[in-house]
Amino acid sequence: MAEFILRRILQALLVLFVMTVLVFFGIHVIGNPVDLFASSECTKACLDEIMVNLGLDRPVWQQYLIFLGNLAEGDLGRSFTHGVPAMSLIWERFPATLELAVAALVLALGIGLPLGFYAGLRPESILSKVIMALSMIGFSVPIFWIGLILILTFSVYLGWLPAIGRGELVSVLGLEVSFLTLDGLRHLAMPAFTLSLLMMSMVIRLTRAGLREVMTSDYIRFARANGVPEYRVLGWHAMKNLLIPIVTVLGMEFGGVIAFAVVTESIFSWPGVGKMLIDAISVLDRPLIVAYLIFVVTMFVLLNLVIDILYSLLDPRVRLGAGAV
Amino acid sequence: MITAERPSRLRAFTTAFLGSPTATVALCVFVAMTLAAIFAPLIAPQDPYDLRSVSILDNLLPPGETSFDGLTYWLGTDGQGRDMLSAMLYGLRISLVVGLASGVIALAFGTLVGLVAAFRGGWVDALLMRIVDLQLSLPTILVALILLVILGRGIDKIIVALVVVQWAYFARTVRGVALVENARDYVDAARGLRLPPLRILFHHILPNCLPTLLVVATIQMAQAISLEATLSFLGLGLPPTRPSLGLLIANGFDYLQSGRWWISVLPGVVLLVLVVSINVVGDRLRDVLNPHLRG
Numbered sequence: 244m245a246e247f248i249l250r251r252i253l254q255a256l257l258v259l260f261v262m263t264v265l266v267f268f269g270i271h272v273i274g275n276p277v278d279l280f281a282s283s284e285c286t287k288a289c290l291d292e293i294m295v296n297l298g299l300d301r302p303v304w305q306q307y308l309i310f311l312g313n314l315a316e317g318d319l320g321r322s323f324t325h326g327v328p329a330m331s332l333i334w335e336r337f338p339a340t341l342e343l344a345v346a347a348l349v350l351a352l353g354i355g356l357p358l359g360f361y362a363g364l365r366p367e368s369i370l371s372k373v374i375m376a377l378s379m380i381g382f383s384v385p386i387f388w389i390g391l392i393l394i395l396t397f398s399v400y401l402g403w404l405p406a407i408g409r410g411e412l413v414s415v416l417g418l419e420v421s422f423l424t425l426d427g428l429r430h431l432a433m434p435a436f437t438l439s440l441l442m443m444s445m446v447i448r449l450t451r452a453g454l455r456e457v458m459t460s461d462y463i464r465f466a467r468a469n470g471v472p473e474y475r476v477l478g479w480h481a482m483k484n485l486l487i488p489i490v491t492v493l494g495m496e497f498g499g500v501i502a503f504a505v506v507t508e509s510i511f512s513w514p515g516v517g518k519m520l521i522d523a524i525s526v527l528d529r530p531l532i533v534a535y536l537i538f539v540v541t542m543f544v545l546l547n548l549v550i551d552i553l554y555s556l557l558d559p560r561v562r563l564g565a566g567a568v
Numbered sequence: 569m570i571t572a573e574r575p576s577r578l579r580a581f582t583t584a585f586l587g588s589p590t591a592t593v594a595l596c597v598f599v600a601m602t603l604a605a606i607f608a609p610l611i612a613p614q615d616p617y618d619l620r621s622v623s624i625l626d627n628l629l630p631p632g633e634t635s636f637d638g639l640t641y642w643l644g645t646d647g648q649g650r651d652m653l654s655a656m657l658y659g660l661r662i663s664l665v666v667g668l669a670s671g672v673i674a675l676a677f678g679t680l681v682g683l684v685a686a687f688r689g690g691w692v693d694a695l696l697m698r699i700v701d702l703q704l705s706l707p708t709i710l711v712a713l714i715l716l717v718i719l720g721r722g723i724d725k726i727i728v729a730l731v732v733v734q735w736a737y738f739a740r741t742v743r744g745v746a747l748v749e750n751a752r753d754y755v756d757a758a759r760g761l762r763l764p765p766l767r768i769l770f771h772h773i774l775p776n777c778l779p780t781l782l783v784v785a786t787i788q789m790a791q792a793i794s795l796e797a798t799l800s801f802l803g804l805g806l807p808p809t810r811p812s813l814g815l816l817i818a819n820g821f822d823y824l825q826s827g828r829w830w831i832s833v834l835p836g837v838v839l840l841v842l843v844v845s846i847n848v849v850g851d852r853l854r855d856v857l858n859p860h861l862r863g
Binding site: 258265266269270379380382383384385386387388391392394395398399406498499502503505506509510520521524525532536539540543547 | 702705706707709710713714717718790794795797798801802803804814817821824825829832833836839840843844847848851
């Protein structure tokens with residue numbers, strides 16, 4: 244067991260190392276950021292001075308080693324455009340993204356589970372077919388377009404919901420959140436719904452498929468034969484087994500949701516890390532781009548690691564199977 | 569699958585596919601859109617890339633308005649005075665080319681990797697599958713974002729990025745099918761006849777992977793088109809001079825707040841119909857070709 248966990252941790256570290264190399268050197272292939280934000284009357288000497296200030300005059304491998312050394316101390320450099328440490332910018336913006344992602348998760352489960360349940364119980368009804376068709380569309384449609392349609396409908400024509408920004412914030416345990424104010428909720432509604440669509444479609448499909456499988460199993464028949472009331476059979480016995488695949492898939496998808504927040508945040512000008520990335524890309528703010536990518540990849544690798552370890556604790560087959568490879 | 573039976577199998581397959589009216593409609597829609605994209609220069613009322621035929625005076629006209637020189641813009645014009653219908657036909661062309669090109673390259677590369685992994689086994693298989701696992705564990709949009717930040721804009725670059733995010737799906741699928749086929753009696757028989765390994769690989773195993781590959785390829789193509797549109801929308805994919813559907817939607821986004829809906833919504837509808845029809849066709853193919861793949 245310890246060997247399995249150790250192996251997985253080493254693997255995760257290797258992935259992280261490879262990613263730092265890829266991201267760092269990749270970013271250095273693209274244009275020189277100095278040209279972008281030096282003023283037009285800046286002479287050669289002044290350009291050189293900026294280069295020295297930013298540490299860009301050294302060879303790339305030296306820059307990488309410095310970067311790696313700083314990374315070990317949790318320092319990912321200063322943003323070119325903001326002049327503050329990139330990591331502090333990310334920590335400042337991340338709560339907004341996290342709030343959006345969690346809200347999307349809640350919506351996906353809150354809407355997806357009942358719809359999937361209905362579709363699984365009455366597979367032949369018209370409403371079920373509509374639900375399944377919608378989940379198909381949820382899978383296929385690029386989510387940014389859904390965001391556009393929502394803005395057009397609810398902001399431009401109906402004027403019910405604001406199209407951009409995060410709204411009023413309240414501080415809870417030092418964390419700024421918007422879902423506790425009415426204004427914040429109105430701002431949160433459309434971006435969260437847009438981001439949740441993919442997960443929601445997934446939840447609907449998994450619930451429906453799982454329910455149909457579970458309902459024919461012996462233990463459900465046995466529970467019914469024992470006179471357990473129907474709501475308890477469905478809400479407790481069936482639900483317990485249904486939730487396992489759903490929780491697994493959602494856990495694995497959560498990192499993807501944070502990555503996909505880039506799109507949602509750009510549409511709704513949500514002040515999270517994704518919006519920050521797109522802005523950083525347009526001005527070639529290298530340290531910020533690198534910091535974001537390292538941050539997200541790290542989060543992703545950690546998430547996968549935790550899920551793998553939890554799984555191996557729950558299911559010995561995973562552990563033995565991985566040992567055999 | 570025996571070659572001598574193929575004609576009747578093809579007919580059976582066609583009949584089975586057309587058994588679903590939804591899938592038949594979706595297929596027709598997809599074919600019609602592809603034809604419209606191929607013949608865009610002939611159908612389009614205007615060449616949106618030709619600046620001489622575009623008049624800035626005609627910008628932001630709603631659908632159905634007529635220009636000064638009598639041309640009717642059935643679907644309106646965009647911020648630069650381009651006819652939306654023409655721009656969408658050309659955009660559809662680019663979206664399809666990107667989806668198809670990246671799909672075909674990813675298919676070829678992924679299939680090769682998958683076949684090699686399954687056929688060689690051992691450490692080659694383990695190494696290749698580790699890479700595949702790594703690739704699949706990262707969200708596609710993130711990988712594509714990193715690549716496009718590094719590579720910059722351009723149709724070739726977005727195709728590269730899409731190939732990188734797609735090949736692993738093909739590799740994993742082919743490996744799975746090839747492993748099953750590899751253990752079948754007919755492959756043993758071919759080995760017994762001392763046929764060269766490459767011949768067994770490409771003449772015996774590969775053809776039996778094709779149905780599954782076709783299903784994965786269809787679904788991946790829809791994904792690629794959708795991803796390209798998303799990336800272009802973020803300003804990361806294609807150069808603004810040759811707008812794909814995604815870029816057209818992005819251009820229209822700036823006008824959305826002022827109620828000029830057609831610039832964004834219409835290309836979006838085209839994109840939606842395209843992606844959904846490909847997905848419906850893919851779903852049907854899966855049901856017909858390989859019922860075990862359901863899920």
